[in-house]
Amino acid sequence: MTSGRLRHLRAAAVNIDGVMLNDTFSPVIHHFIVSRGGVYTAELERRIFSQRQAEAAQVIAEAAGVDWSPEKVLEVYFRERAEYLERHPVRILDGAVAMVGLLRSSGLRTVCYGGLDRSHFDSALGGHAGLFDDPGYVCTDARRPGIHEIITETFGLRPDQVLVIDDVARVAETARGLGAPFIGNPSDFEHGFQREAMREVGARHLVRSPAEIGEDLLRTLDAEAATGTCWRN
Template identity: 60%
Template sequence: MRLIAVNIDGVLLNDSFGPVIRRLVESRGGVYGPELEQALLSQSQMVAARAAAEVLGGSAEALLAAYFEERERYVAEHPVRVLPGARELLERLRGLGASTVCYGGLERKHFDRYLGDLELAGLFDEPGYVCTNDFRPGIREITEDVFGLRLDQVMFIDDVARVAEAARDLGVAFIGHPSDYESGFQRPLMERAGARHVVRSLGEIDEELLLRVDAEAAAGRSWPGRGV
């Protein structure tokens, strides 16, 4: 394993997206379910806004603006925070000898604000953070374009089933850490996608699990039905 890529929101930071999306949908009379959640998470901002507009009406631009306004209100009530075990996880990843990078859909200032000030940024390799808004979910781009590696040399840790599906289709090693948001659907969607490893806490991503995932990747068995 040469690279471990870790999603920022929902893995290292608490989920401040799923609850906001649900609020926005239901405040406009929409019905929030797994299909809609799947259509909106880990998409570029405008793609997600257009998908929401098809359900809720109005323009994608207006919905995107409303979303960020709603998110500002939400984080005022539920501040963004580093999840328990994040530092320990990053230190374990560093101990494996692979490069480590963080990624997510917001601009780098989001990473700098919540991880840089806590000196967690030093636990990542250059460039430290990759904004994937222009190429969601970003597995191939981070692997090949940013780090110049093969897809069988990387592992992704993410909270969204769409990323699990992309990892499956590419044969990339994956560990799921679905948000603990009680009304979310990502855990069953990950399981439906066939993810072998879906955890409930960052502490579960211990050295034993990481070495197992590494061995599965080396054997081409990161996903059921692949390899020997």
């Protein structure tokens, strides 16, 4: 645990799927598209990830070559995801709980966020809900990616005071535009493009597991946030 509170940062927003929990979305989206004859590309991934569900469903339908409404796409997608979860259950990633404990002991007010409703958080992380500060979980589907709203409405802070930890490059891009410090934990899905995309956006701090987010990294981000140097030129 950290030996003291950070000097500049005041809060942290932690993505649920891909940071706290294993990535159970990329493989299903990829299979949905390629199994119907579509081609999965970096640009396609960018257009789908961290978008509102209805908007992502339209892109998925186009890529898969199906003339379905967004509602039907989502119905079939979540059915296929349920089948995937029977073989690959949702699990808390190694080091994720300890990471949140470190954030809290460093003096950061910490919430979890994601695109699914709160029942997903309660089901997967309910046993650890006490690790997070009120409101615990923020659903961002209505205002994707939702980082600005979490910073200004949930926390009531400036962007440079809030650390964002996510697995999607679009969130990194949003954080950069706001001037918010960012740690990327992109999925290791073999057909994914998020690590490369985060590098292109200019994210300076990428990890392969929440277990890699330790006191030294937090103090580095804290110092960079204080001097406005969280992002590469």
